[in-house]
């Protein structure tokens with residue numbers, strides 16, 4: 001069971017050791033005051049290898065059956081097309097079959113719902129992802145609510161979110177970005193139990209589920225949002241800080257408690273003439289300032305982003321396994 005135990009253990013150990021290195025004076029290299037940078041790209045690549053091994057195992061055991069993911073994209077937004085391309089490539093890499101529906105901007109809500117229902121009924125499809133945002137004439141929640149609970153690999157269905165919130169319940173799937181943030185902390189050896197965690201932002205897809213997941217991990221959680229009176233003072237109490245506000249570099253060095261672990265979920269594109277594309281991706285945290293105070297910090301890009309996709313693959317594998325093995 002569980003793929004390649006030796007490589008897996010060594011890699012996990014490597015991640016924890018590179019985290020510990022900064023904590024133990026004689027192991028530490030470089031500047032004492034700088035945080036360990038959590039390498040999301042590397043951790044996501046490790047996870048993809050683990051997933052690939054499990055997909056292969058499933059395939060051998062069940063006569064060639066593999067998990068299947070349907071990706072539904074409406075319209076021609078450049079960023080959505082990029083994300084969808086990355087998801088497709090990641091599926092190919094681990095051996096998950098992917099189905100694609102590229103639908104015109106003008107599609108009606110009913111037609112889109114029919115596409116989702118077809119995938120609900122397709123036994124070779126174990127996960128359905130409707131790329132957000134959808135065009136304005138379509139009610140996102142209505143469409144997401146049609147996705148079968150067992151195939152809700154984004155974890156956005158109200159019942160999955162409800163089970164995440166409730167004590168004594170576990171959702172079938174958890175949203176990928178906050179789940180990826182927590183896996184980054186765990187694989188870096190950051191203890192969560194009893195810690196003060198602050199989540200900046202309360203969106204349905206990141207901030208709100210992140211706060212519930214941290215609560216389930218026994219953190220004491222505070223949510224900071226646009227109406228919070230003293231966000232800086234509250235952030236300064238955080239042992240764990242998750243920034244998901246969607247505002248470039250809003251979290252400055254003096255918002256960070258010394259030794260905090262900082263996960264930056266922001267992906268803001270800002271103009272940058274030195275780049276060929278004309279823009280650069282920056283987080284919600286002022287990275288250069290924050291790394292002087294934090295003990296751990298994620299970069300943007302290369303932090304949470306790659307983990308979002310790794311967690312999507314993990315959710316597909318989990319859904320595919322439940323369906324193929326006939327368990328619930």
Ligand SMILES: Nc1nc(=O)c2c([nH]1)NC[C@@H]1CN(c3ccc(C(=O)N[C@@H](CCC(=O)O)C(=O)O)cc3)C=[N+]21
Pocket residue numbers: 082083086129130131132133154176267281300301302303304305306307308309
């Ligand atoms: N139904 C749905 N599910 C989603 O999970 C979903 C969505 N809709 N809509 C859009 C957002 C955004 N999202 C990202 C995925 C990967 C990176 C990622 O890998 N970023 C790279 C950089 C990529 C680049 O250079 O542009 C990084 O941070 O290193 C970022 C963002 C998933 N989303």
